[in-house]
Amino acid sequence: MNTPHVLGRANMAGVLSNLEFILQLILFTKMFSQKQPGELISLAQGLGVDGFDLCVRTNHLVNPSNVATALPQLASELRSSGLDVPMLTGDADLLLPDHPIGQLILAAMDEADVRMLKIGYFHFNPASNDYTANMDRARRAYDGWQKLAHKYRVKICHHTHSGQIIGSNGSGASCLMAGLDPSLVGVKIDPAHLVLEGEDFLAAFSMVRDYVCIVSLKDALVTRGEKNGHGCTIGQTVEAGQGMVDWTDVGQCLAENGFDGPMSIHCEFKGVDDFDGAVKREVAFFRRWLER
Helix, strand or coil: CCCCCCCEECCHHHCCCCCEECCCEEEEHHHHCCCCHHHHHHHHHHHCCCEEEEEECCCCCECCCCHHHHHHHHHHHHHHCCCEEEEEECCCCCCCCCCCCHHHHHHHHHHHCCCEEECCCCECCCCCCCHHHHHHHHHHHHHHHHHHHHHHCCEEEEECCCCCECCCCHHHHHHHHCCCCCCCEEEEECHHHHHHHCCCHHHHHHHHHHHEEEEEECEEEEEEEEECCEEEEEEEEECCCCCCCCHHHHHHHHHHCCCCCCEEECCCCCCCCCHHHHHHHHHHHHHHHHHC
């Protein structure tokens, strides 16, 4: 299994001045679906990131129809250029361990030495669905996934994604993960989505500490909207530093708990005039954040 390389001594938020972190800053490829291998390599080298959180989705470079061959080939090309693929992100329908291509993806990951897979989201409708029943369904699914994870030497990851989703925050994810093996299943904790959920990052992290295996890096802003003569909340993804994530607290928490990466930069901006410039600013923000 690959070991993330040392980025240097990181005094995150000035907490532990001599702590050496082994961290990877990787780029989520959702927003770069049309780039070919050479373009991905040039992008990563130009930005100074360490690799990719690779989407394996329809209409992406690696997709469900070609993953068996395309993933090992791409991983090899990237690593020959000094880059890594520590994680895959699957399609939204990749939920249950008996998914038709679930084991195909896991086998390709094992061959390519990619060791983490984020599956889809367990949505529920609070008006018509029973939350407890949906939580039980999701827990059974992760229990099944962890058996496959053991077979293929990977870890299955849950993303704390805001909305009407099972495990949308730390409290929900802690119920979802309870009793599962943290060497086989883990949590991709997302400070921006926790802002949208209204849950404090420090509290969320403490609830799922043993399971946190990757951090999603993006920022979010919540504003007041108007709805039928009263208020409502409007959430949006914004450039890092322009939102409501307290990156000082996030850095301090990760430092104190010895988190050693990877960290996935998402760049899920909407309505920006200069997307490429925003991506460069985003990566630069998080590299400065790590080096403080």
